[in-house]
Amino acid sequence: MAEIRAEMVANVWKVLVAEGDDVSDGDTLVILESMKMEIPILAEDAGTVGQLKVAEGDVVQEGDLIAVIE
Amino acid sequence: MGVSRVLVANRGEIAVRIIRACRSLGLQTVAAVSDADRESMAAHMADRVVCIGPARSTESYLNVGALVVAAQGTGADALHPGYGFLAESAELAVACAVFGITFVGPSPEHIRQLGNKLEAREMVRNLGVPTLPGSRKVHTIEEAKARAAEIGYPILFKAASGGGGRGIKTVSEPGALPATFEMASAEARAAFGDDTLYVERYVPDARHIEVQVLGDRFGHAVHLGERDCSLQRRYQKVVEEAPAACVPPAVREEIRVAGATVAAKLGYESAGTIEFIYDQDSERFYFLEMNTRIQVEHPVTEMLTGLDLVGLQLAIADGGTLPVSQSDVVFQGHAIECRVTAESTEDGFRPSPGRITDWEPPRAPGVRVDTHCYPGYVVPPFYDSLLAKLIVHGADRAEALARMREALASFVVRGVDTTIPFLRDLLNDPDFEAGNVNTRWIEEKKLGRA
Numbered sequence: 001m002a003e004i005r006a007e008m009v010a011n012v013w014k015v016l017v018a019e020g021d022d023v024s025d026g027d028t029l030v031i032l033e034s035m036k037m038e039i040p041i042l043a044e045d046a047g048t049v050g051q052l053k054v055a056e057g058d059v060v061q062e063g064d065l066i067a068v069i070e
Numbered sequence: 071m072g073v074s075r076v077l078v079a080n081r082g083e084i085a086v087r088i089i090r091a092c093r094s095l096g097l098q099t100v101a102a103v104s105d106a107d108r109e110s111m112a113a114h115m116a117d118r119v120v121c122i123g124p125a126r127s128t129e130s131y132l133n134v135g136a137l138v139v140a141a142q143g144t145g146a147d148a149l150h151p152g153y154g155f156l157a158e159s160a161e162l163a164v165a166c167a168v169f170g171i172t173f174v175g176p177s178p179e180h181i182r183q184l185g186n187k188l189e190a191r192e193m194v195r196n197l198g199v200p201t202l203p204g205s206r207k208v209h210t211i212e213e214a215k216a217r218a219a220e221i222g223y224p225i226l227f228k229a230a231s232g233g234g235g236r237g238i239k240t241v242s243e244p245g246a247l248p249a250t251f252e253m254a255s256a257e258a259r260a261a262f263g264d265d266t267l268y269v270e271r272y273v274p275d276a277r278h279i280e281v282q283v284l285g286d287r288f289g290h291a292v293h294l295g296e297r298d299c300s301l302q303r304r305y306q307k308v309v310e311e312a313p314a315a316c317v318p319p320a321v322r323e324e325i326r327v328a329g330a331t332v333a334a335k336l337g338y339e340s341a342g343t344i345e346f347i348y349d350q351d352s353e354r355f356y357f358l359e360m361n362t363r364i365q366v367e368h369p370v371t372e373m374l375t376g377l378d379l380v381g382l383q384l385a386i387a388d389g390g391t392l393p394v395s396q397s398d399v400v401f402q403g404h405a406i407e408c409r410v411t412a413e414s415t416e417d418g419f420r421p422s423p424g425r426i427t428d429w430e431p432p433r434a435p436g437v438r439v440d441t442h443c444y445p446g447y448v449v450p451p452f453y454d455s456l457l458a459k460l461i462v463h464g465a466d467r468a469e470a471l472a473r474m475r476e477a478l479a480s481f482v483v484r485g486v487d488t489t490i491p492f493l494r495d496l497l498n499d500p501d502f503e504a505g506n507v508n509t510r511w512i513e514e515k516k517l518g519r520a
């Protein structure tokens with residue numbers, strides 16, 4: 001199980017997966033936006049999206065949980 | 071006429087800059103802020119504050135209706151749009167006119183015409199100013215190939231509705247054209263909702279030289295000299311200086327006159343900037359585009375001429391006559407500006423929003439810092455990453471360089487990562503000192519990307 005957390009304050013610009021989706025290592029899960037830059041958040045392992053804690057338009061703080069890959 | 075209260079329709083350092091200019095003219099100010107900027111320096115400084123919407127700029131700083139309502143509700147009789155956001159929106163300028171609010175900028179017609187890059191190029195070419203060889207809109211690969219062959223390689227694809235450097239792609243030879251065409255139109259569609267492209271000659275060894283102009287509604291126009299903004303990263307300016315010491319003086323004078331000619335012949339009102347590409351091989355220059363607003367880097371020109379450009383914009387918008395003629399404009403010494411942004415340069419220029427714990431900008435003779443930051447300020451993630459503009463003035467380029475190095479060395483920021491270490495490295499580079507740079511220098515020589 002891998003927890004994916006935000007590395008910085010950012011807006012959630014796009015959510016590209018849903019809970020239950022199978023993902024591969026390197027797949028883009030979510031695209032954050034901070035200071036006009038897009039920051040893709042990638043899966044670091046293959047697995048299933050167990051939890052998805054963000055929705056488009058949310059603001060995440062540094063350390064906030066974005067998703068759990070099981 | 072008679073402007074007395076100005077709505078500041080922007081944020082960050084330029085909102086602070088506009089408020090200072092208003093104060094020195096005895097004008098009242100209203101800061102239009104998003105939810106995220108309620109604790110901003112502009113909000114603290116302004117006489118009144120009005121919230122125009124949520125943090126997201128599409129619902130606040132880019133909302134024409136909210137700004138006009140804010141101006142009316144607070145009794146503001148003028149609106150200054152700053153740069154970025156709606157600064158070059160003809161729609162905002164028209165809305166202001168409809169509701170009897172003085173828009174601090176040029177006419178809606180000039181904003182519209184000059185904002186359309188293809189139309190602007192045609193207008194300027196008709197005034198006898200050199201423009202880059204380029205096409206009208208191209209819709210197919212075959213059309214693009216034919217135009218590129220006429221213009222000559224290397225060429226650039228640019229998005230017809232584009233800006234900010236997005237959607238620009240280079241093609242060095244015909245074989246690479248089809249794939250690049252597809253990529254550029256896909257990017258243009260994603261970024262601007264319009265995949266139309268045009269073709270332009272690409273100048274590999276180029277400097278970006280721009281001319282500051284001012285005009286009034288009575289047909290007076292002057293140039294305030296040029297700025298060299300060749301140090302760029304991803305088409306965003308990083309360091310700007312004036313005068314453009316690396317361009318031969320005779321050519322420099324020609325560029326200045328070309329800029330003044332454009333402003334005068336168009337009957338342009340307010341501050342504007344005419345951007346040129348200078349080809350270092352052929353020593354020729356070409357009109358690129360005109361920006362119909364105050365520029366980020368306007369302090370470089372202020373340091374050189376002693377003029378208050380934002381103050382002059384306000385005076386002109388209020389129906390005043392341009393108080394300077396060309397012979398009154400005197401250029402003294404050399405000025406350099408560095409843009410300090412909240413990015414981690416060691417980590418691929420990753421954005422670095424958050425709380426600034428320590429903020430100690432340099433203080434010294436000939437040093438100016440335009441900023442909205444203070445100790446404890448939380449840099450929000452919603453907007454661009456500019457924290458401060460550090461501007462120095464010296465008797466000559468060598469003195470200005472020395473002052474900038476010293477200013478960068480003593481600039482302390484903690485809590486967020488900044489580009490200060492990167493700027494220190496740039497300013498100490500022998501190539502930069504010698505003037506051996508072009509618009510690709512940062513990406514190719516400093517960051518090692520071809």
